[in-house]
Amino acid sequence: MLELRDLVKRYRVGEGEPIRAVDGVSLNVGNGELLALYGPSGSGKSTLLDLVAALLKPDSGEVLFDGLEISALSEEGAARYRLHDLGFVSQQADLLPGALVIENAALKLWLSDPRRAQARVRPLLERLGLGDRLKQRAEQLSAGERQRLTIALALSTDPRLVLADEPTGSLDSKRGREVLGLLREVCKERGVAMLLATHDPQAAAFADRVFELRDGRLRPYEPAAVAPGARAVGGAGAVGVAGSAGPAGVAGSARAAAGAS
Ligand code: ADP
Ligand code: MG
Numbered sequence: 001m002l003e004l005r006d007l008v009k010r011y012r013v014g015e016g017e018p019i020r021a022v023d024g025v026s027l028n029v030g031n032g033e034l035l036a037l038y039g040p041s042g043s044g045k046s047t048l049l050d051l052v053a054a055l056l057k058p059d060s061g062e063v064l065f066d067g068l069e070i071s072a073l074s075e076e077g078a079a080r081y082r083l084h085d086l087g088f089v090s091q092q093a094d095l096l097p098g099a100l101v102i103e104n105a106a107l108k109l110w111l112s113d114p115r116r117a118q119a120r121v122r123p124l125l126e127r128l129g130l131g132d133r134l135k136q137r138a139e140q141l142s143a144g145e146r147q148r149l150t151i152a153l154a155l156s157t158d159p160r161l162v163l164a165d166e167p168t169g170s171l172d173s174k175r176g177r178e179v180l181g182l183l184r185e186v187c188k189e190r191g192v193a194m195l196l197a198t199h200d201p202q203a204a205a206f207a208d209r210v211f212e213l214r215d216g217r218l219r220p221y222e223p224a225a226v227a228p229g230a231r232a233v234g235g236a237g238a239v240g241v242a243g244s245a246g247p248a249g250v251a252g253s254a255r256a257a258a259g260a261s
Contacts, residue, residue, distance in 0.1 A: 004052070006060065008059045008060045009044075021216050036197075039213035046165055048197070052070070086159050088165075090166070091170055102135065120156070147167060162193070
């Protein structure tokens, strides 16, 4: 569904060598697949997501969405792609203050289907546990509820792909786990693929596959410490190892906790 081919993005600042924020990244994401991009601050995660969102143009390489070359789209084509095919969940919930919860969640649908936008997004808000908050103002929600509201907005247009950039960065670890568990569940139910950028090993654990990003270069995540006799979890391509201390080690338990297979 999504294919990245040898993507390169450099930033030029001043006279010195350009920063190679994304340095030759190739990757395939299948339908409904949850993939984590795990790496420290400055490793290129947000730049990579911006390339996928056609918010940035690569210096070289390609982003293909169902075979369509995203970097070749016009401004208008890119805007349509972002509106219909993508959903975004970021660290800061970008909500419209003063507007009701249901109005916030309906914002994207309102652009294409204003009369039915609220009715269409309502079941999703209920699924996300916000059914009794619909008529409250967005700023009255707790941090965890706000993130659930941004998930509703992101999924409202039935996108094929969600780009989540540090979606739990503003939450404590318990709320973070709840939000990620829910995000994973809802994406799996609807067959939505997700690219989850995070520096948090606990967050990476909610993905089907984990890749590590370092200085703009991508490699499969290798758990540092594998306990003797540890049992591999997941199918082909899964990097999870039960009993390890790293992200993939948490994966099994996180998925078990979320009730997913
Ligand atoms: P992450 O999201 O993993 O923290 P970023 O993609 O934001 O990483 O940044 C990757 C590298 O590119 C960093 O060295 C960062 O300083 C640099 N960078 C990001 N955005 C810009 C920009 N607009 N101009 C110049 N350098 C940038
Ligand atoms: Mg970032």
